[in-house]
Amino acid sequence: MKIVIIGGAGTIGKTLTNHFKQEHEVIVAGRSTGAINVDIAESSSIQNFFDQIDKVDAIICAAGEAKWANFKDLTEEDYYIGFKSKLMGQVNLVRIGQNYLNPKGSITLTTGILADDPVIKTASAAMVNGAIHSFVKAVVLEIENGIRVNVVSAGMVEDAYEKYEAHFPGHNPVPMKKVVNGYIRSVMGKDTGRIIKIYE
Ligand SMILES: NC(=O)c1ccc[n+]([C@@H]2O[C@H](COP(=O)([O-])OP(=O)(O)OC[C@H]3O[C@@H](n4cnc5c(N)ncnc54)[C@H](OP(=O)(O)O)[C@@H]3O)[C@@H](O)[C@H]2O)c1
Secondary structure, eight states: OEEEEETTTSHHHHHHHHHHTTTSEEEEEESSSBSEEOOTTOHHHHHHHHHTSOOEEEEEEOOOOOOOOOGGGOOHHHHHHHIIIIIHHHHHHHHHHGGGEEEEEEEEEEOOGGGTSOOTTOHHHHHHHHHHHHHHHHHTTTOOTTOEEEEEEEOSBGGGHHHHTTTSTTOOOBOHHHHHHHHHHHHHSOOOSOEEEEOO
């Protein structure tokens, strides 16, 4: 398979890259990392990215940002960061990326536990995660050419424990092997429209 991993040099992404590159051709992309640069927050950048590669069998997105801050401090502009990057970035990846997938290809998006179990400072981040879950369930009713779309929603991953443990008191870090399995299930299996939750 030929697999694009956007965010493939990040904490989750590099583990995915290391797994999938063992048996597949992997193209890693990011704003400043990877073989080809793309900023998912700009649809013109997504279009430009896909114009540079031949058709692929799978697109994985392990990228996307949202502003974390106390609700009282979040401005309208702050919400638009997550809206433009994590939410519309991934929606646009499906909207544009579907045209660059071989028939029966797959798209795997990434959200997180905040959609179901938010912590403080995540009014924006939790909101976009939940919106992506609803988008995935709806888009598979209409997307053509046998293309499958799923989202992996993980808890705080073990490789990000030091960065996030203060934000997730008492949460168990999720083993990277389990997180990778969520993506394997989406890419190699037959699921579509699934929110693959890996919270423990
Ligand atoms: N870490 C966790 O515990 C955890 C748990 C559940 C869900 N998540 C979610 O999973 C995703 C990845 O998390 P992570 O911890 O692996 O993050 P990370 O270590 O910060 O890595 C993010 C990767 O995405 C790329 N990226 C960021 N914004 C981008 C953009 N606008 N366009 C293209 N590439 C972009 C970055 O590369 P460049 O800087 O080169 O662009 C980087 O390679 C995030 O959406 C995060 O919210 C994380």
